[in-house]
Every structure is written in structure tokens, then in C-alpha cells.
Amino acid sequence: MQYTTLKKTDIRVSKIGIGTNRVGGHNIFPNLDETEGKNYIIEALHHGVNFIDTADYYGWGRSEELIGEVIHAVNIKREDLVISTKAGIQRDPQGNRKMNSRPEYLRAALESSLKRLGTDYIDLYFLHFADNETPVAESTGELARLKEEGKIRAIAASNLSLNQLKEAVSVTDISAYQDLYNMLERDIEKTILPFCLDNQISFLPYYPLSSGLLGGNYKIDDPPPKRFTKEGFQQKVQIVDQLKIIADAKGISLPNLALSWILAQEGIDIVIPGGRHSGHAQSNVKAADIQLTPSDLEAIENVLKDVIQS
Numbered sequence: 685m686q687y688t689t690l691k692k693t694d695i696r697v698s699k700i701g702i703g704t705n706r707v708g709g710h711n712i713f714p715n716l717d718e719t720e721g722k723n724y725i726i727e728a729l730h731h732g733v734n735f736i737d738t739a740d741y742y743g744w745g746r747s748e749e750l751i752g753e754v755i756h757a758v759n760i761k762r763e764d765l766v767i768s769t770k771a772g773i774q775r776d777p778q779g780n781r782k783m784n785s786r787p788e789y790l791r792a793a794l795e796s797s798l799k800r801l802g803t804d805y806i807d808l809y810f811l812h813f814a815d816n817e818t819p820v821a822e823s824t825g826e827l828a829r830l831k832e833e834g835k836i837r838a839i840a841a842s843n844l845s846l847n848q849l850k851e852a853v854s855v856t857d858i859s860a861y862q863d864l865y866n867m868l869e870r871d872i873e874k875t876i877l878p879f880c881l882d883n884q885i886s887f888l889p890y891y892p893l894s895s896g897l898l899g900g901n902y903k904i905d906d907p908p909p910k911r912f913t914k915e916g917f918q919q920k921v922q923i924v925d926q927l928k929i930i931a932d933a934k935g936i937s938l939p940n941l942a943l944s945w946i947l948a949q950e951g952i953d954i955v956i957p958g959g960r961h962s963g964h965a966q967s968n969v970k971a972a973d974i975q976l977t978p979s980d981l982e983a984i985e986n987v988l989k990d991v992i993q994s
């Protein structure tokens with residue numbers, strides 16, 4: 685495994701982290717097997733992954749509980765792990781999600797996350813979403829106070845507009861930012877990504893495998909994942925077939941091609957693929973050691989040039 689340092693911190697993280705919205709995230713995905721989810725984390729740790737990304741929203745806390753169980757069962761010191769979690773989505777009395785980024789809510793959410801994870805600090809704490817009422821500066825200002833109190837080591841944000849991110853940066857150091865980015869979904873390349881580069885913010889792409897499209901898990905007639913139009917989805921599946929030819933010629937898997945492509949992009953040195961079972965972890969950790977050549981990148985760019993952004 686290869687490691688890097690989160691911007692504006694001394695936190696060393698593996699270049700391949702793990703996303704855990706499918707570990708106990710029953711409110712997002714059906715039919716999740718919790719034992720397999722825990723094995724996915726254990727397998728990743730076994731391969732030198734030290735970076736676990738979760739959120740209090742995943743399974744309304746269940747993902748954090750399962751991670752807590754794993755980190756107490758494995759023989760790894762807490763200081764050798766980097767745990768990131770997020771707050772900003774609240775469950776309303778009807779069980780629906782509602783954004784809440786008020787300072788007092790974020791503070792209370794952090795305390796609950798610490799309990800579920802069985803730890804007394806979070807390495808990287810995210811403002812998951814901003815609600816439309818609380819100024820972002822107030823939310824990140826509270827995260828800055830939590831950092832001063834030693835409850836979190838670094839501050840991060842996700843799903844903000846460029847202006848909101850600028851506001852966040854104006855009040856405190858933001859070490860990392862998460863947004864949607866992968867070979868097939870590149871909207872942020874001209875906006876948020878350059879801002880992160882210029883402002884020393886580690887950019888952590890979510891959906892790096894385009895929710896499984898870049899795992900090769902979809903056929904053209906399958907129902908598309910929610911965020912895609914039928915036309916956009918079908919075009920992407922055809923593009924994925926061409927990417928698979930490039931991966932085959934290089935002797936690597938399609939998801940490894942997708943993850944190593946992300947790591948080859950300027951300013952991106954960490955990726956957090958999600959998975960459901962140990963096989964996903966076993967496969968994805970290999971991406972850290974794959975170097976795409978300039979001619980690989982050119983061949984990929986030729987395939988991607990007409991991709992529809994929806």
C-alpha cells in the first residue's frame with residue numbers, strides 16, 4: 685500500500701481508503717449483509733488500508749457501530765487508523781432525511797458518532813451537507829471549535845457549491861473535500877477541483893466507481909442507478925465496454941483502471957471506493973500500485989471524450 689498526507693495536517697493515509705456506505709447502510713441499499721460488510725473492512729486493513737470513511741447517515745449510525753466493532757476486534761492501535769465520519773443529515777420523526785448543519789446539531793452528532801465508533805476523537809470530520817438556512821461559516825466555525833477541543837483532528841466538507849466552499853475556507857482550515865467524481869462523471873473538473881488544488885485541500889472523490897458502473901456490474905438493459913437518465917446510463921455502459929478493452933490490454937481489472945485513473949489526475953492522491961464484501965477490498969487495494977502511462981491516459985481520454993454528463 686502507498687500512503688500520503690492529508691493536506692494541512694500530519695495525518696498519513698493510505699492512498700486507497702474504504703467507503704462504507706454499504707457497510708450497514710440499510711437506509712440506502714437493500715439486502716446488505718453486515719458480516720460481509722465487516723469482512724470488507726477487515727480485508728482492507730489486512731492489505732495496509734488505514735483510512736475508513738463513514739457517516740452518521742449510513743444506516744442512521746449502524747455503519748459507525750459496525751466499524752466500531754471491527755476496530756475493537758482487530759489488533760491495530762487506534763492511532764494507526766484514520767477515521768472519517770460526517771454529520772449534517774438528520775432523521776425526522778417520520779424517518780425521512782432532513783439537512784441540518786446548525787452548530788449545536790453538529791456538536792451533538794459528533795458525540796453520538798464517538799460513542800458508536802467507540803473512540804474519543806475523529807481524525808477527519810465532515811460537514812456532510814449544508815442546510816439552506818445555516819450559513820456555512822457558522823457550521824465550519826463550530827467544527828473549528830471541536831478541533832480546538834481535541835475532539836477532531838481535521839475539518840472537511842462535502843456537497844457544497846463553490847461559493848459555500850469559499851465561505852468555509854474563509855473561517856477555518858479545510859483539509860479535505862468530498863464530491864462526486866469518476867471517469868464518467870467529471871462536472872467538478874472546472875470548478876471545485878481547481879479550487880481545492882489552489883487552496884491545499886485534499887480532494888476525495890465519492891462514487892469513484894460510478895456506483896458500480898465502473899465495476900462492470902451493469903448491462904445496457906438494466907435499470908439505471910437513480911441519478912442517471914436512461915440515455916446517459918446506456919451511453920455510459922457502452923463507454924465502459926470500451927474501457928474494459930483498455931483494461932484487458934493492460935492486464936488489469938476495469939475497477940482498477942478506474943481507480944488508478946483517478947489517482948493519476950492532478951491534485952488527487954486518495955480514493956475511497958465502496959464495497960460490500962472482502963473480494964471488493966482484495967481487488968481495489970491493487971489500484972494503488974498501478975501506474976498509467978501517458979499513452980494509457982490518452983487512450984482513455986479518447987474513449988471518454990463524448991461522455992454525456994447525466
Ligand SMILES: NC(=O)c1ccc[n+]([C@@H]2O[C@H](COP(=O)([O-])OP(=O)(O)OC[C@H]3O[C@@H](n4cnc5c(N)ncnc54)[C@H](OP(=O)(O)O)[C@@H]3O)[C@@H](O)[C@H]2O)c1
Pocket residue numbers: 702703704705706737738812842843862863889890891892893894895896897898899900901939956957958959960963964965967968
Ligand atoms: N460525501 C458524500 O455525500 C458521499 C456520497 C456518496 C458516497 N460517499 C462515500 O464514498 C464512498 C464510495 O462511494 P460508493 O460506495 O457509493 O460508490 P462507488 O465506490 O462508486 O461504488 C461502489 C460499488 O462498486 C462496486 N465495486 C466496488 N469494488 C468493485 C470491484 N473490485 N469489482 C466490481 N465491482 C466493484 C460495488 O457494487 P455492487 O455492490 O453492486 O457489487 C460497490 O458496492 C462511499 O462508500 C462513502 O464512504 C460519500
